[in-house]
Amino acid sequence: MMASIDKLQPVKTIKDLLRRAEPAERPEAPTGHERCLSCQADLEGSRSYQQLRVCHSCGFHFHLSARERLVTLLDAGTFHEDDRGVTALDPISFQSKQSYRSRVINAQRRTGLAEAALTGTGAIMGREVVVAVLDFSFLGGSIGVAAGERLARAFEKATNRRTPLVSVCSTSGTRMQEGLLALMQLPRVVAAAQRHHRAGLAHLAVLTDPTTGSAYTGFVSLADFVIAEPNALLGYAAMRVLQEHAGNEMPRDAHTSEWHLAHGLIDAVVARPHLRDFVASLLDLLLNDYHLSAPKKQRTAPPAHSDRVAWQQVQLSRHRLRPTASDLIEQMTTSFIQIHGDRSGADDPAVVAGIGSLGGESAILVGQVRPHDGNKRSGLVQAAGFRKARRAIELGGKFGLPVVTMIDTAGADPSLQGETEGLGQAVAACMAAMLEVPTPTIAAIIGEGNSEGAVAMAVADRVLMLDNAVYEVIRPEDAAAILFQEAGRAEEAAERLRITSHDCLRLGIVDATVPEPGEGAHTDHAETARLLRRTVLRNLVPLRRQRTRKLLERRYARYREIGSTHSWIRGALERRLAHLTDRLAGAFNRVRQRSTIVRRRVDFGEEPEIPV
Numbered sequence: 001m002m003a004s005i006d007k008l009q010p011v012k013t014i015k016d017l018l019r020r021a022e023p024a025e026r027p028e029a030p031t032g033h034e035r036c037l038s039c040q041a042d043l044e045g046s047r048s049y050q051q052l053r054v055c056h057s058c059g060f061h062f063h064l065s066a067r068e069r070l071v072t073l074l075d076a077g078t079f080h081e082d083d084r085g086v087t088a089l090d091p092i093s094f095q096s097k098q099s100y101r102s103r104v105i106n107a108q109r110r111t112g113l114a115e116a117a118l119t120g121t122g123a124i125m126g127r128e129v130v131v132a133v134l135d136f137s138f139l140g141g142s143i144g145v146a147a148g149e150r151l152a153r154a155f156e157k158a159t160n161r162r163t164p165l166v167s168v169c170s171t172s173g174t175r176m177q178e179g180l181l182a183l184m185q186l187p188r189v190v191a192a193a194q195r196h197h198r199a200g201l202a203h204l205a206v207l208t209d210p211t212t213g214s215a216y217t218g219f220v221s222l223a224d225f226v227i228a229e230p231n232a233l234l235g236y237a238a239m240r241v242l243q244e245h246a247g248n249e250m251p252r253d254a255h256t257s258e259w260h261l262a263h264g265l266i267d268a269v270v271a272r273p274h275l276r277d278f279v280a281s282l283l284d285l286l287l288n289d290y291h292l293s294a295p296k297k298q299r300t301a302p303p304a305h306s307d308r309v310a311w312q313q314v315q316l317s318r319h320r321l322r323p324t325a326s327d328l329i330e331q332m333t334t335s336f337i338q339i340h341g342d343r344s345g346a347d348d349p350a351v352v353a354g355i356g357s358l359g360g361e362s363a364i365l366v367g368q369v370r371p372h373d374g375n376k377r378s379g380l381v382q383a384a385g386f387r388k389a390r391r392a393i394e395l396g397g398k399f400g401l402p403v404v405t406m407i408d409t410a411g412a413d414p415s416l417q418g419e420t421e422g423l424g425q426a427v428a429a430c431m432a433a434m435l436e437v438p439t440p441t442i443a444a445i446i447g448e449g450n451s452e453g454a455v456a457m458a459v460a461d462r463v464l465m466l467d468n469a470v471y472e473v474i475r476p477e478d479a480a481a482i483l484f485q486e487a488g489r490a491e492e493a494a495e496r497l498r499i500t501s502h503d504c505l506r507l508g509i510v511d512a513t514v515p516e517p518g519e520g521a522h523t524d525h526a527e528t529a530r531l532l533r534r535t536v537l538r539n540l541v542p543l544r545r546q547r548t549r550k551l552l553e554r555r556y557a558r559y560r561e562i563g564s565t566h567s568w569i570r571g572a573l574e575r576r577l578a579h580l581t582d583r584l585a586g587a588f589n590r591v592r593q594r595s596t597i598v599r600r601r602v603d604f605g606e607e608p609e610i611p612v
Contacts, residue, residue, distance in 0.1 A: 158201060291544055333358055380411060397439055
């Protein structure tokens with residue numbers, strides 16, 4: 001009879017687990033002076049190796065068994081194993097030199113597990129979770145009928161108990177000896193995972209070395225947040241297959257967790273010593289049930305506006321020392337965990353997105369990061385940036401978190417590459433996500449908000465604007481070149497386009513302005529963050545009181561009715577009056593031109609022409 005870890009006394013280290021385990025389930029203990037497989041350092045007496053199987057010298061992560069993994073991740077003594085009796089020794093009677101049934105039985109004896117998937121319930125920092133661990137030491141962590149059933153049941157249990165699920169994978173993919181039945185476990189688990197997702201529950205996936213095949217192309221990539229250990233082998237194809245196709249041209253770090261992070265395919269790379277705290281912090285942010293509240297009537301001072309002309313405010317909005325969205329988010333939040341990439345192969349640095357604690361309440365924060373280096377192309381948002389923002393906004397909708405966006409961009413990337421990457425669809429989908437997310441939304445224009453790249457993330461319930469920020473349909477320089485055929489008339493174009501915070505407030509495009517310290521936000525980043533945070537929270541509180549249906553109806557009405565239009569009768573009268581005014585103005589200009597010509601001829605002693 002296999003001993004369950006929940007029936008053992010609490011253990012604090014892997015060494016305790018190895019000492020207390022039954023002989024049949026005890027992993028092979030190191031003998032003699034074991035050395036690191038990466039740097040050859042002597043691991044004798046290494047505390048990090050004894051507790052976490054991590055080299056103290058180079059940080060190399062050794063493999064952990066499923067039970068060892070639970071010791072490092074869960075609160076001591078809280079794990080309770082489920083579905084221990086779910087097995088399938090040989091569902092298609094597979095024939096080979098060695099009996100498949102015998103291989104499964106040998107793996108059970110060697111690992112102390114009945115299957116590659118170990119599932120159950122436990123707690124992380126006191127929060128109940130359902131856990132599912134794939135153990136590579138059991139036939140390469142491959143997924144067959146029994147493992148698929150266990151994983152599906154784990155998702156179903158998490159759905160029924162309304163708890164988050166944490167999956168930890170070390171797998172080679174589908175178990176070939178079970179044929180197509182093994183492949184069918186992919187939709188089997190995904191169906192259960194999607195039901196868990198639709199219930200608004202969190203799924204965090206931890207990927208360890210290696211994670212390839214069906215798990216990677218299935219429930220793992222559908223997780224809300226994907227974390228990987230350093231230098232883990234990740235991806236759909238095995239390394240052998242990749243090398244066969246790429247030959248010697250494959251990059252050195254390809255297929256690693258770091259490579260996946262750089263390409264926006266996972267959200268974080270976290271070393272094992274920090275993994276438990278990271279997962280606990282992430283769960284706290286996602287599942288935070290604290291909401292801000294305040295008296296129904298709040299006294300607010302009348303807004304004070306800058307007396308600078310529009311072109312001066314354009315220059316201040318582009319100031320090289322002006323705080324970026326990353327700067328403001330860092331100082332406005334007490335904790336912030338980023339999500340990376342669009343899960344499609346790119347991570348646009350022009351957009352930062354993640355989950356943070358804002359005034360004690362969890363919120364989704366999305367910011368456009370524009371380096372103020374004078375380069376016109378700096379901070380242009382690519383298709384991947386809009387997809388990342390959309391993913392963050394949808395997370396806010398799933399977990400009932402308010403969404404706060406910060407706008408500062410020269411616009412969407414107008415390059416041919418941007419077009420081929422689906423820029424148009426990405427902008428439209430991001431805007432649609434902002435309009436449809438069933439939680440309060442607040443947008444803050446913190447610098448220069450230009451064109452479609454800005455409006456895609458600024459269609460919020462409440463729109464704020466830093467005092468010296470500008471909101472443009474087009475850059476003043478470009479407008480001057482098009483309208484006046486003179487780029488030097490940018491100052492005049494800026495004034496006529498009504499792009500300042502005061503203009504936008506008067507037009508009803510923004511709801512409130514935020515004062516800037518000193519001569520502008522560039523003079524004091526911390527004070528700017530404090531003023532913006534205070535205004536965001538003041539606007540968030542009344543939105544939190546509204547029911548979802550009313551919130552969405554008001555948001556629809558806001559953008560449905562923006563800009564004044566008239567009825568047919570009033571419109572016809574207005575058009576006729578405009579035409580009449582235009583004709584009178586033209587006649588007046590012609591008379592004035594004739595009188596000017598007459599005066600000039602008199603001045604030069606010429607006989608004026610008297611019209612007949």
